[in-house]
Amino acid sequence: MIDQNGKPVTKAALKTYLATYNGGVRGSKEFGALPRALVIVCDNLAVGKTTYVKCSDGQVQLTRKADKSIGASI
Numbered sequence: 001m002i003d004q005n006g007k008p009v010t011k012a013a014l015k016t017y018l019a020t021y022n023g024g025v026r027g028s029k030e031f032g033a034l035p036r037a038l039v040i041v042c043d044n045l046a047v048g049k050t051t052y053v054k055c056s057d058g059q060v061q062l063t064r065k066a067d068k069s070i071g072a073s074i
Helices: 009-022 036-043
Strands: 050-055 060-065 070-073
Touching: 009 036, 009 050, 009 060, 009 070, 036 050, 036 060
Parallel strands: none
Antiparallel strands: 050 060, 060 070
């Protein structure tokens, strides 16, 4: 995954992005700073389904929880 600056995302950065995605308000400045690819992947993830995102320091599993938030196994 590539961030807004064109650099590969690390696992630590992905964790902060997911916290913003789960708690942020769409349209806010913080939500606008999220990588667009991450927003697309998270929006299309159904409840109970899992997908994988490749970071610069490894692969991360993303899962949509029952409360509609995104969990990550970092």
